[in-house]
Amino acid sequence: MPLDASFVGRTYPPTAPYQVGREKIREFATAIGATDPAHHDPEAAQALGHPDVVAPPTFPVIVTMAASRQIIEDPALGVDYSRLVHGDQRFAYTRPVFAGDELVCTNTIEDVSTRGGHGFLTTRTDVSTVGGEPVVAVWARYVIRGEA
């Protein structure tokens, strides 16, 4: 079933705040082998002018992937999750994520299309603090494979 193009431009209500923990940043950095002290040691991060340990560049996906379920599981849009493939991913940072951030995601559907029997869905997630400070904008493009 083709995705409904009338969803383009739709913005969803902001998600519940995600509390960025110091140990979560350390765990994520360790999992990707990122050993820079600024990911692990608050003093090293403070020496760079940051309030607490700095998250690696792709860390925000933890927050945005959970938030994007708002779109992917929207029954009105009707994405078949079993046919979903992650196509593209992009981050544009206002600043890095730090331990102690409380992050809120606002999801927007930027594009919906169907080509060659496959569906394409582009989402934009604006990640900001609970105080409204923008942190990072995150785009994901998904391919929903056709039944061919």
Next chain:
Amino acid sequence: MELPAQTFRVTRADLVRYAGASGDFNPIHWSDRVATSVGLPGVIAHGMFTMALVGRAVTEWAGSPDAVVEYGVRFTRPVVVPDDDQGTEIEVTARVREVTEDGLTRLEVTATCLGEKVLSQARATIRSAR
């Protein structure tokens, strides 16, 4: 200008650790049974794990963990990770496309596994080291 190549070894244990840290428990990243049932040759790495390793390479080149201003990739080919101690290897290279007047460096990044590109349109913008 070409930047020095960096290589990253990826084993099944790394995928399990990344699944736990990221919260992405899709079984195609840890179960051969599920991966082959959807037509994959076997367990594949999370695209976002590959992107994270390439992000490490970018921050290494930048010389600072907080220097990345923009970073995007397209996932074009799965990274198959065999169930042995060696796993597989991702090689990352980059060339400088542009250095802007306001101190930004734009990189064109190439990531390969077994000689095949696994990403396309992989680009990062970094701030110059302070």
